[in-house]
Amino acid sequence: xxxxxxxxxxxxxxxxxxxxxxxxxxxxxxxxxxxxxxxxxxxxxxxxxxxxxxxxxxxxxxxxxxxxxxxxxxxxxxxxxxxxxxxxxxxxxxxxxxxxxxxxxxxxxxx
Amino acid sequence: xxxxxxxxxxxxxxxxxxxxxxxxxxxxxxxxxxxxxxxxxxxxxxxxxxxxxxxxxxxxxxxxxxxxxxxxxxxxxxxxxxxxxxxxxxxxxxxxxxxxxxxxxxxxxxxxxxx
Numbered sequence: 001x002x003x004x005x006x007x008x009x010x011x012x013x014x015x016x017x018x019x020x021x022x023x024x025x026x027x028x029x030x031x032x033x034x035x036x037x038x039x040x041x042x043x044x045x046x047x048x049x050x051x052x053x054x055x056x057x058x059x060x061x062x063x064x065x066x067x068x069x070x071x072x073x074x075x076x077x078x079x080x081x082x083x084x085x086x087x088x089x090x091x092x093x094x095x096x097x098x099x100x101x102x103x104x105x106x107x108x109x110x111x
Numbered sequence: 112x113x114x115x116x117x118x119x120x121x122x123x124x125x126x127x128x129x130x131x132x133x134x135x136x137x138x139x140x141x142x143x144x145x146x147x148x149x150x151x152x153x154x155x156x157x158x159x160x161x162x163x164x165x166x167x168x169x170x171x172x173x174x175x176x177x178x179x180x181x182x183x184x185x186x187x188x189x190x191x192x193x194x195x196x197x198x199x200x201x202x203x204x205x206x207x208x209x210x211x212x213x214x215x216x217x218x219x220x221x222x223x224x225x226x
Contacts (some may be wrong), residue, residue: 043115043201043217050141089153089221093213097142097161097205103153 002027006090006102013080014110021075021105023064031092032101033057033066033073038087047075047088085109094105114135116201117218124192124225132187132221134202140168140216143207147171147198154201157174160185192225199223 002022007022031053036044053068054091063076073090090102117134119160124130127145144159156169160179174196176188187202202218 020218034214036215041220043219045217046214046216049214091215095213097144097159097213098156099205099213099215101154 002094002100002101004090004092004102006105008105010108011105012108015082016079019077019080021088023073025071025092027094028094031094031095034091035064035075036089036091080109082109082111115202115204115216115218117221119221121222126159126192126225128192132200133185134184134185134218136204140204143189144203149198194225197225210215
């Protein structure tokens with residue numbers, strides 16, 4: 001079945017460091033791919049998405065490129081801030097109602 | 112814009128009690144769902160609905176009931192609370208078409224403790 005695997009956390013970085021959170025997927029068909037972010041005490045919110053191969057999603061300095069050949073959608077940011085501390089979820093949707101989420105990766109950014 | 116609204120935000124129940132988590136959305140979304148979030152396990156789908164009058168089970172449906180009498184509302188009922196149901200619950204909705212890329216909109220969460 002469809003699945004999403006993302007790197008285990010927590011990831012701890014110093015402010016202004018480069019961030020990569022790996023995400024790979026298994027899916028039949030051509031899924032849409034998402035990154036959601038959950039700040040402490042809040043619900044998940046969409047960070048970025050890509051709906052077809054080679055698309056790059058971007059938002060708030062974060063980027064991810066839909067790589068069909070490697071079935072990956074890695075999240076990157078060039079310079080993290082303390083305010084980026086959150087849990088990040090990779091997810092896929094192959095159409096319709098059901099979205100599959102990864103287990104989440106917690107990011108801590110130290111000042 | 113209200114989006115997805117769920118209540119209550121916090122609740123403590125005794126084992127065996129029942130309760131209903133309320134969820135409403137004002138975006139005219141056809142798809143609604145309930146997830147639970149537990150440490151180290153990410154999000155797990157409890158129940159979902161693809162439209163008014165239509166519901167189905169997700170990964171972890173035992174101990175929960177849902178109904179969808181209107182497009183806007185999708186309450187989750189705990190029939191007889193157990194400590195294993197201590198969790199954070201999220202209601203979510205999404206557009207049924209493909210134009211939005213099936214983006215999911217989440218409520219702010221309900222923290223439930225069963226003692």
